[in-house]
Amino acid sequence: MRRLSRFLALMMAVVLAGCTKPDFSDAEKTTIASLALSSLPALKPDTTNRFADVPVAAALGSTLFFDQGMSGDGSVSCSTCHKIDRQFQDDLPQAIGVGRTNRRTMPLAGVARDPWFFWDGRRDSLWAQALTPLENPLEQAGNRTAYAHYIKKRFGERYERIFGPLPDFSGMPLNASPLGNDAEQAAWSAMSGPQRDAINGVFANLGKAIAAFERSIAPAPTRFDRFALDLATGAEPKGDAVFSKQEILGLKLFIGKANCVTCHNGPRFTDNSFHNTGVPSVAGLPPDRGRIDAVHQVEADPFNCFGAYRDGDVSACGELRFMVKDAPELVRAYKTPSLRGAATRPPYMHAGQFSSLDEVVAHYAKAAPSVEGVSEVHPLELSERERAALVAFLKTLAE
Amino acid sequence: MRSVRQSVVCGRGTGLASIWRYLLAGLGLAALLVGILAVVFLTAPRSSLPAGPDVSRTKNTANALFVASFAPERGVVRQGELQSWLLTLKTKAGVPVEGAAIAISGGMPLHSHGLPTSPQATDYLGDGRYRIEGVKFTMSGWWQLHFAISATAGSDTVLFNVVL
Numbered sequence: 001m002r003r004l005s006r007f008l009a010l011m012m013a014v015v016l017a018g019c020t021k022p023d024f025s026d027a028e029k030t031t032i033a034s035l036a037l038s039s040l041p042a043l044k045p046d047t048t049n050r051f052a053d054v055p056v057a058a059a060l061g062s063t064l065f066f067d068q069g070m071s072g073d074g075s076v077s078c079s080t081c082h083k084i085d086r087q088f089q090d091d092l093p094q095a096i097g098v099g100r101t102n103r104r105t106m107p108l109a110g111v112a113r114d115p116w117f118f119w120d121g122r123r124d125s126l127w128a129q130a131l132t133p134l135e136n137p138l139e140q141a142g143n144r145t146a147y148a149h150y151i152k153k154r155f156g157e158r159y160e161r162i163f164g165p166l167p168d169f170s171g172m173p174l175n176a177s178p179l180g181n182d183a184e185q186a187a188w189s190a191m192s193g194p195q196r197d198a199i200n201g202v203f204a205n206l207g208k209a210i211a212a213f214e215r216s217i218a219p220a221p222t223r224f225d226r227f228a229l230d231l232a233t234g235a236e237p238k239g240d241a242v243f244s245k246q247e248i249l250g251l252k253l254f255i256g257k258a259n260c261v262t263c264h265n266g267p268r269f270t271d272n273s274f275h276n277t278g279v280p281s282v283a284g285l286p287p288d289r290g291r292i293d294a295v296h297q298v299e300a301d302p303f304n305c306f307g308a309y310r311d312g313d314v315s316a317c318g319e320l321r322f323m324v325k326d327a328p329e330l331v332r333a334y335k336t337p338s339l340r341g342a343a344t345r346p347p348y349m350h351a352g353q354f355s356s357l358d359e360v361v362a363h364y365a366k367a368a369p370s371v372e373g374v375s376e377v378h379p380l381e382l383s384e385r386e387r388a389a390l391v392a393f394l395k396t397l398a399e
Numbered sequence: 400m401r402s403v404r405q406s407v408v409c410g411r412g413t414g415l416a417s418i419w420r421y422l423l424a425g426l427g428l429a430a431l432l433v434g435i436l437a438v439v440f441l442t443a444p445r446s447s448l449p450a451g452p453d454v455s456r457t458k459n460t461a462n463a464l465f466v467a468s469f470a471p472e473r474g475v476v477r478q479g480e481l482q483s484w485l486l487t488l489k490t491k492a493g494v495p496v497e498g499a500a501i502a503i504s505g506g507m508p509l510h511s512h513g514l515p516t517s518p519q520a521t522d523y524l525g526d527g528r529y530r531i532e533g534v535k536f537t538m539s540g541w542w543q544l545h546f547a548i549s550a551t552a553g554s555d556t557v558l559f560n561v562v563l
Binding site: 262273274318324327329374 | 479
């Protein structure tokens with residue numbers, strides 16, 4: 001009798017233990033596995049930058065990334081906004097360089113895997129991206145001949161060991177750029193074609209060195225990845241790989257009813273594309289139409305993949321070649337950001353419109369219409385408990 | 400289930416008879432639950448999902464002018480990557496359609512957005528096969544690719560569904 005009752009109690013304990021184990025369908029398990037960092041393929045070579053995987057180039061790029069001399073007034077470096085101890089972002093709604101910009105600083109983990117750069121994709125390679133803030137009057141506010149002179153003076157030997165001899169700068173203006181102020185633009189126009197090309201070549205190499213450094217910035221495994229790995233292998237989750245009921249509910253919502261995974265897919269939680277999700281505009285900032293205006297900018301960029309400063313052949317330029325140029329859905333479309341680490345880096349969206357994940361989830365549930373163009377988001381019935389669960393799950397991507 | 404365990408735990412100190420009474424009640428409830436679940440599962444319709452879109456890779460064009468086939472050049476569809484596909488055009492009699500002008504559009508009908516790229520017919524490979532470059536599916540779900548075909552035999556359209 002006693003043995004039987006003990007046996008029954010044991011059976012019930014087994015059944016109960018089974019009940020608390022996460023229960024996922026095969027389809028859910030496949031989706032969860034596709035989100036795990038372990039399914040991230042090796043970083044592909046960047047044939048448009050032949051220095052992308054050259055260690056000395058990355059070392060110079062690292063020096064330049066943290067060097068405040070790489071700015072018009074000597075006060076701003078890439079790292080001013082891309083802070084190394086803050087996921088390479090700055091926690092501000094809009095970045096502040098030499099001036100105040102109109103966009104949120106993007107974090108850099110895994111950035112070398114992006115096909116498009118900036119929130120609107122106005123650049124098509126990591127090295128072309130790195131050049132843009134250098135000449136933006138609100139960011140590093142320099143000009144390309146000034147950078148070339150600075151490099152020769154400060155890092156000439158290191159530069160030449162990697163990229164070969166610097167051009168002869170005699171007779172070249174100290175400050176000139178096609179994007180600068182009136183005087184700088186005039187000075188640029190007065191330069192000869194070969195002079196401009198020589199300066200552009202040096203300038204492009206600076207971007208290639210910085211890009212080589214940035215390729216090393218990779219996302220780190222999180223609690224979610226440990227959980228996903230155990231789920232895939234059937235191992236018993238241990239320690240922080242154990243998900244609470246709330247976190248499991250959040251994960252199920254994320255890949256199910258809440259449709260987050262539609263755009264936030266793959267191991268980087270992004271489809272690398274652009275969407276209008278009805279994110280409101282910010283009062284006081286200049287008009288911002290997102291991707292639709294970036295199309296012309298990337299086409300006009302002399303450092304784009306079709307330009308003269310690309311290494312390798314044109315077969316690497318598929319994204320630019322097959323770019324959508326004029327669809328209505330490009331209006332106020334912004335890049336899907338990776339959600340890895342997002343929980344610990346508010347504020348959110350392209351101009352820091354939301355100060356918490358609760359606000360982000362509320363925005364997507366409400367699906368307010370876009371101020372311009374059409375939002376792709378549909379309203380969603382989510383209880384308080386479900387919203388909290390989604391936020392709890394997002395936190396597992398930052399622990 | 401939880402109440403069963405609580406019954407067992409609570410019953411432990413109050414004598415054998417009461418343990419059995421609780422256990423019996425617990426088992427009775429469990430049997431009832433199994434019965435309800437069985438009824439639910441057995442009476443559920445065999446297929447609760449609506450029939451999906453036609454995903455055949457070979458079909459007649461809208462006005463039956465051509466037979467079109469559409470398949471990834473390397474055999475597999477990869478989400479999130481630029482890929483080349485092959486559009487093969489033949490007449491009903493099986494003669495390859497050469498020199499066709501092809502315009503491509505498409506999107507996700509349930510998401511009311513177009514394609515994330517602008518695929519183009521970039522090469523004619525012979526035997527009615529056209530290389531379509533720049534195809535990219537950025538998310539899972541139901542995609543549509545629409546081809547407007549113009550050849551000496553006339554103009555026609557064809558729509559292919561791709562479900563990821």
